[in-house]
Amino acid sequence: MTQTLVVERPVPGVAVLRLDRPRQLNAIDEVMVGELGRACTELGADADVRAVVLTGAGRGFCSGIDMRAFGPGMLEASAPAIDRLRFQEAMAALPQALRAMPQPVIAAVNGPCVGAGLALCLAADIRICSAAASFGNAAILLGLSGAEMGMSYHLPRIVGTSVAADWMLTGRMVSAAEADRRGLVSEVVEPEALEQRALELATGIAGLAPLGVQLTKRALQVNTDAPGFSQAVELENRNQVLTHATDDAAARRATWS
Template sequence: MTGTLEVDRPRDGVAVVRLNRPKQLNAIDEAMQHELAQTLAELAADRSAHAVVLTGSGRGFCAGIDMRNFGPGMLEADAPAIDRMAFQEKMAGLAEAVRALPQPVIAAVNGPCVGAGFALTLACDIRICSTAASFGNAAILLGLSGAEMGMSYHLPRIVGTSVAADWMLSGRTVSAEEADRRGLVSERVEPDALADRALELAALIADLSPLGVQLTKRALQVNTDATSLSSALELENRNQVISHATDEAAARRQKWSR
């Protein structure tokens, strides 16, 4: 446990990262920003972690950046542009770090998921939510651009351009039902079933070949932007040749051939 995060290992191969400022609906302050970046860097180098679950403590997933009490690192509008850019890049780096993890990341969205929290969720590979979850782009409501922390990249690819434009330009709250209907999440469950379902899914992934899983994750990311079927097949074919030659793949083929 850090000051703002809990990191659990409920079983071999699975790490659960829980945002832990429940009184603030897990809003990101300066301490959480630093601790989350450090934790993600540690997980990226941890070969014992094969799947990661990202969730929140209490009744919220993440209410975005803590506008009331972020810490001394918060800059005023009259601060030099270069300093404000550095601040924005540091925040955006959180979503980038989630996406860059070699392990698949499952977002278990347990409640309100707003702004930076929404961006973190979009950077995950799989999103499931409870019926108590809701989603929103808060920046547009504050007079800022609704495109931040990779949102304008990820969201149109997940739900389509028109739906993404609706959500990002209006800043309206999106219910768990609408998120499910639009394909933002792959599954919607009752609140008391969310944690178990996330762990069940993480365990399924963690029990597979780490190399095969990581190659699949990267192929999904790269080929979402593939310029053609042939370029997508080029990557897939290389991945199959690489993974086919491993001892683990040989052992699994032998098991299935019995």
């Protein structure tokens, strides 16, 4: 049982991981930090789960850290630096846990996606959103660095350095239309169609060969930082050799003959 999350299995092979604090626009509190980390680990280890949809309950995706009621773990600025570092590391572990899942993660952004919520969104493999979604870095508006929870890594690679600098240095909110235009999301749909579209994508992926899917995800992650074309091709070559020898691949090839 969880207090801040709902995990659903709507179709075989697909898990929906729903942030469930709708009255707070799914802001992250201390309980959610622990529950979300554990859920990523548990779903990642479940061989029956082949794709994951991450979304929010109610009208928000995730409005960031709950500044009003995070819990007793929230530290004052006067706390020792080492304790504040541990707090930040615990928050940064959340997008790391999402990124480390072997299954592809589809972020279905249904509303405001701000701060830590944006970090979670960026850690997903595929991002789609409703026309009602909006995105913001926001930390800089609180006097903090806009670079946190992996955002200075992910965002420039997704939208380019100049656009990332604009969003992170101003903290301004970005509409679904601008997010689509800049390549942050691959698709914008009407709010009532968002979850069904995410499930369609996830179901399609879940129907593919698991090893091929997982090695594709890893190659995309690793080769984003590849030092050159040759190194990227080396990894791709090895992945193809590994997947070619599987029974799953043989069965699928047979249907094409």
